[in-house]
Amino acid sequence: PPPAIAGPTYLFKVASLAPEGSVWIKRFREFAREVEEQSGGEVGFKIYAGGVMGDDLAMYRKMRVGQLNGGGFTMTGIGSVVPDFRVLGIPFLFRSYAEVDQARQGLYDHFHKVFADNGLELIALTEVGFIYTMSTAPIATVAELQKSNCWAPDNDPLSAGFLETLGTTPTPLSIPDVLTSLQTGLVSTVFNSLYGSIVLQWYTKASFITDMPFGYAYGAFLLDRKQFARLPEKHGALIKTVAARHFDILLADTRKSNEEARSVLQDNGVTLVKIEPGALSELEMIRDKTVLRFKGKAFSQEIYDETMRLLARSRGH
Amino acid sequence: MILLRYFTLFMALLGTPLFVVISALALLSFSSVGIDLSVVIIEMSRLADTPLLVSLPLFIFAGTLLSESGTPRRLLNLSRLLLGWMPGGLAVVALVVCAVFTAFTGASGVTIFALGGLLYPALLKDQYTEKFSLGLVTTSGSLGLLFPPSLPLILYGVIAEVRIDQLFLAGIVPGLVMLVLLVAFSMHKGPRVDRQAGGPARGEIIAGLREAAWELPLPVIVLGGIYGGFFVAGEAAAVTALYVLVVEVFIYRDIAFSRLPAIMVQSMMFFGGILVILAASMATTNFLVDREVPMRLFEFIRHYISSKYTFLLLLNVFLLIVGCMLDIFSALVLVVPLIVPIAQGYGVDLIHLGIIFLTNLQIGYCTPPVGLNLFLASYRFEKPVVELYAATLPFLVLQMASLVLITYLPFLSLFLVRWWG
Amino acid sequence: MNAFGKWLAGLRRFGQRLEEAFLCLLLVSMILLACLQIVLRGLFGGGLLWAEPLLRYLVLWSGMFGAAVATRAGRHIALDLVSYLVPAGMKSWLNLLIHLFSSLVLAALTWAAVIFVRNEAEFGGTSLLSIPAWAWNLVFPLAFSLMTYRFLAAGVADILAIAGKSSARPS
Numbered sequence A: 001p002p003p004a005i006a007g008p009t010y011l012f013k014v015a016s017l018a019p020e021g022s023v024w025i026k027r028f029r030e031f032a033r034e035v036e037e038q039s040g041g042e043v044g045f046k047i048y049a050g051g052v053m054g055d056d057l058a059m060y061r062k063m064r065v066g067q068l069n070g071g072g073f074t075m076t077g078i079g080s081v082v083p084d085f086r087v088l089g090i091p092f093l094f095r096s097y098a099e100v101d102q103a104r105q106g107l108y109d110h111f112h113k114v115f116a117d118n119g120l121e122l123i124a125l126t127e128v129g130f131i132y133t134m135s136t137a138p139i140a141t142v143a144e145l146q147k148s149n150c151w152a153p154d155n156d157p158l159s160a161g162f163l164e165t166l167g168t169t170p171t172p173l174s175i176p177d178v179l180t181s182l183q184t185g186l187v188s189t190v191f192n193s194l195y196g197s198i199v200l201q202w203y204t205k206a207s208f209i210t211d212m213p214f215g216y217a218y219g220a221f222l223l224d225r226k227q228f229a230r231l232p233e234k235h236g237a238l239i240k241t242v243a244a245r246h247f248d249i250l251l252a253d254t255r256k257s258n259e260e261a262r263s264v265l266q267d268n269g270v271t272l273v274k275i276e277p278g279a280l281s282e283l284e285m286i287r288d289k290t291v292l293r294f295k296g297k298a299f300s301q302e303i304y305d306e307t308m309r310l311l312a313r314s315r316g317h
Numbered sequence B: 001m002i003l004l005r006y007f008t009l010f011m012a013l014l015g016t017p018l019f020v021v022i023s024a025l026a027l028l029s030f031s032s033v034g035i036d037l038s039v040v041i042i043e044m045s046r047l048a049d050t051p052l053l054v055s056l057p058l059f060i061f062a063g064t065l066l067s068e069s070g071t072p073r074r075l076l077n078l079s080r081l082l083l084g085w086m087p088g089g090l091a092v093v094a095l096v097v098c099a100v101f102t103a104f105t106g107a108s109g110v111t112i113f114a115l116g117g118l119l120y121p122a123l124l125k126d127q128y129t130e131k132f133s134l135g136l137v138t139t140s141g142s143l144g145l146l147f148p149p150s151l152p153l154i155l156y157g158v159i160a161e162v163r164i165d166q167l168f169l170a171g172i173v174p175g176l177v178m179l180v181l182l183v184a185f186s187m188h189k190g191p192r193v194d195r196q197a198g199g200p201a202r203g204e205i206i207a208g209l210r211e212a213a214w215e216l217p218l219p220v221i222v223l224g225g226i227y228g229g230f231f232v233a234g235e236a237a238a239v240t241a242l243y244v245l246v247v248e249v250f251i252y253r254d255i256a257f258s259r260l261p262a263i264m265v266q267s268m269m270f271f272g273g274i275l276v277i278l279a280a281s282m283a284t285t286n287f288l289v290d291r292e293v294p295m296r297l298f299e300f301i302r303h304y305i306s307s308k309y310t311f312l313l314l315l316n317v318f319l320l321i322v323g324c325m326l327d328i329f330s331a332l333v334l335v336v337p338l339i340v341p342i343a344q345g346y347g348v349d350l351i352h353l354g355i356i357f358l359t360n361l362q363i364g365y366c367t368p369p370v371g372l373n374l375f376l377a378s379y380r381f382e383k384p385v386v387e388l389y390a391a392t393l394p395f396l397v398l399q400m401a402s403l404v405l406i407t408y409l410p411f412l413s414l415f416l417v418r419w420w421g
Numbered sequence C: 001m002n003a004f005g006k007w008l009a010g011l012r013r014f015g016q017r018l019e020e021a022f023l024c025l026l027l028v029s030m031i032l033l034a035c036l037q038i039v040l041r042g043l044f045g046g047g048l049l050w051a052e053p054l055l056r057y058l059v060l061w062s063g064m065f066g067a068a069v070a071t072r073a074g075r076h077i078a079l080d081l082v083s084y085l086v087p088a089g090m091k092s093w094l095n096l097l098i099h100l101f102s103s104l105v106l107a108a109l110t111w112a113a114v115i116f117v118r119n120e121a122e123f124g125g126t127s128l129l130s131i132p133a134w135a136w137n138l139v140f141p142l143a144f145s146l147m148t149y150r151f152l153a154a155g156v157a158d159i160l161a162i163a164g165k166s167s168a169r170p171s
Ligand code: NA
Pocket: A016, A017, A018, A024, A072, A073, A074, A126, A219, A220
């Protein structure tokens, strides 16, 4: 056994739902190693990957009582604590990653503030990627989406609300039940990132992917604000600068794995379905109706307006 | 603090409820490292995020109703008509009926009391030896744990977070392997007496079928419903519960309406007993995770054992010991969270692992000195436990043989799962 | 005093009936809600979004109160090896030790549950059906305090049994 060494002075116990060996955890370990090295071993991280500490809500509760000091959260999970953070998850908001990046940058300070109000220090934004409509039959029109048996993603009021506004009755299922239900026909249409549909094997059943992002999935790396404030200033700054570099690389990695997933999916007989002209504007109208229902409840008017302003700017209006 | 923990373990040996002991260990452990005690409840509250848990109380209720009704008698009657005329037929009947019944009622000893009481005298009357009959009835008490929708199968799925519909498929072939081995042995051991030539009259069979007509569709409802796309595994339990309720109370009228509340309370009490153990062990497991124990344990074991097959051999020995000391629910709840990450490290499929687990624990029911079935049978048939040790021995050997097959031939568990997709 | 004792016993019986009725209600709701989901899906191609999480809370509540009934009935899963070996005279002492130990542990669990619910009230927000998160989690302090009381009551019964036996014995 290795000789007993004194642990770091400032230890952050950090959990995430992302599995061990995934791009997120690999990059996080790199980040942690660099912080440890550059702080001369004074700042350290203990990483609990793969959801062993529970889902986002459990992780947040454990941060409140001090068992954990940080976590890689998903938007759907932490959205119930910090509703404004949900805003980028509105369906059919973004058409490209360039638009996403503009909004992420523009909203960062606002996000930082709302997390801080809840005792959380935002260190970096993370990404799962664009979410696509995946179905057992091609979906190219709004009518086809309306007719299909849609799955209602867990803890995501915006997506579920959108599907309801569309006029479908989505079927709520937990993630483990989705694959079987696709197989038996209980649901025919699900939503996931390209990479995620490979990891969960959903593409084997839902082999028609509509090539237009349904929504955007993302997350945040948060530390306990009190614990973070206790750090000497140089270490706090160190964490931020090292994080800025590594989480930029992570963003590129995530996008690369989604891009690779696209070709893997096509090699495995998945058909990318082009959306019919005119369908998008119809979907955006339904989205606007959904937003009217949720504005002021699922997120604030203020953050929504700011997001739309950023979006208009990136589209050159 | 360490002294208090030893005291707690001592209290466990004295017969303190296991959930109290496990909770005490969790509370002591967290407070010894200065973590807020409410973490114990935070872990317990995670049970509300476990979608698979829903099937547990509902299947328990359905099973309790079935065992309180005339189902055991009807099932036995029909099987005797269909199989009883073969050489060793009654023994085969006993094995098959017990397996089906246990799958639906869980292995809480119900089988030995509800069916064993009917089967044992019948076996003796048909001139099976007392030793053989006792061994057979005792062993049958836990047979069928591998068949859907057995409760331990579901509980494993809940704890290991694997798909229950896949576990349901995975258990079928290994369960049949074990059943076939035992059936072959029983036919061989059956009394060599001339039975009346041929089977029962056609009219008798039709009458028997008609009598059990409402109970026969049960397995079809569970599996057909899930694989036919009508509902998911959790909902299958609700459908089964409603179906059994209607059939036993309103159609067969075996159970008076006024008895329903008591049966409901009884099944929720049983479920509660399992749930609090599960809740408490989530807290202790979380402490171990917090201290990174599973990871270190794996590295330690990895240091000494490099082969997956050696690991599986040791796992079997370990589980057999656990199985004869703890009841199946506590054993699952305490051991699965520790073993799963290690087994994953060795590349063992978690579905296959589940089947190995349950086979072991099933055998543990009949393993001397403290297997639960041995005591239940000793109580029910008023025989000394030592006599049961001897009686179950040949059956135990056969079960061990099937354990070896199930462990080292993973495709037995996995090919139905893969074939289905 | 006797009338008061009778009244107390009546109150306890009433409480037990209430508890059992509550359990039956939970179980029946679970069955009906899950079956309703299947029917709705068959008819309208989808179900109620809140049914799934509600079902999970029903499971939690029925299990915790089921455990409270198991405590009253002395039907928890335990290693009951020693009870076969201990002479009958020792049995009450053994039970007393077990029940006192259990009530201590359950009191600690109740305390932890109260802290948990208080934290939820402060930070938890609302969850299912616009009911605050702390209310759904109220099951923990309720069920654990009920179990604490029942283990204590069992301990008192043990003491009475021991006292009864020793006073009956000629000294
Ligand atoms: Na993450």
